[in-house]
Amino acid sequence: MSFEEKLMSQKKPAFPVTEELNSYLIKHSRNIKIPVFYEDLLRFQGSVTVYDNNDNDTLWIRVYYSEFERQEIDLSLKKVYTILHSNGNEDTIQYLNIDAVDYCTFGNSKPFRIKVRNILNDNYTYFYVKKTDASRIYGLELEHMLSPYNLNYLVYKNTLIEEHIAGIPGDVFIKDNLPNCSALEKAQIAKEFVKFNERCMIRLLGDMRSYNYVIVPTHDFDNVVYKIRAIDFDQQCFEGKFKVYYPQFFKENITMVQLVGEKLSSPSIEQYKLEERSIVAKRILSSEKRITELVSCMKNDVISTEKNIDLLKQQIFDFTKDIPFKKSDNMGEILENALSFVKRNYENVSMR
Structure with missing residues (x-):
């Protein structure tokens, strides 16, 4: 297997x-x-x-x-x-x-x-x-x-x-483009992968293997800036294993994971994770009414199995120690608690 x-x-x-x-x-x-x-x-x-x-x-x-x-x-x-x-x-x-x-x-x-x-x-x-x-x-x-x-x-x-979402498919970019990138560009791509990894985890988007996202190069003065965009959304809030929502755990992304290890220090990785959580929290606050409407639909919907729901809420609780996850009855409630957790931590930091 x-x-x-x-x-x-x-x-x-x-x-x-x-x-x-x-x-x-x-x-x-x-x-x-x-x-x-x-x-x-x-x-x-x-x-x-x-x-x-x-x-x-x-x-x-x-x-x-x-x-x-x-x-x-x-x-x-x-x-x-x-x-x-x-x-x-x-x-x-x-x-x-x-x-x-x-x-x-x-x-x-x-x-x-x-x-x-x-x-x-x-x-x-x-x-x-x-x-x-x-x-x-x-x-x-x-x-x-x-x-x-x-x-x-x-x-x-x-x-x-x-x-259509334009960009270079991740698997093609890793094979054909990444080896020709400069050291500075590789460091920037590593940063973007950390942020992409964090963003997928926060909103529970799974199965981000390299062919399910694209790399988007943009010329900025004399530099090329790279962004990573998801292009496949089938695996939103379905799987029970928390690791499925981390792109870093798929073998197709091993080159990107190695790049992060080579180009970024542990404090830098934590900094970029914190930056992405803060940005997502701001987006949650700015679109709060619409997100609440959408999550309400999810809470009244069946989009996974009982086995997956029980496994995911337990694994996220083990990771966060946040009690509301254990009380979640469906994927909509798990996502609601995940977004609330991110927003709450952002607001607590902002009030210091």
């Missing part, structure tokens, strides 16, 4: 969207009628394997539809793009082309990736069509409120539309 199979308990099922969560999505303009469903895209007639620039199988296939189906699907996907990016204004549809529809059979969500090109200037972008899963929606919302990044997505009935 592999390390991940020991760490990850089982394949996570997709959880349905409750009426309460649906009402939350409507209130915050996340639930909008769209002209195409996930099942519509499954009607493809054939496919070919998609390879990367080095002729490696990407685990995506490019799908093809009958001529009649293609016209209808292309128009519907263009309309989805306008809903996602321009509030449904269809004036630009004539300038859009659907260059590719790719399907991934790897992983839980089995998404479709849509490549949209502006024919006036050849600029292109992507979006994803997936089956709805309450875990993923909770993960997207928490990322939107608690991370440095805003997320753009839509939900309608059984279909989830997600905006």
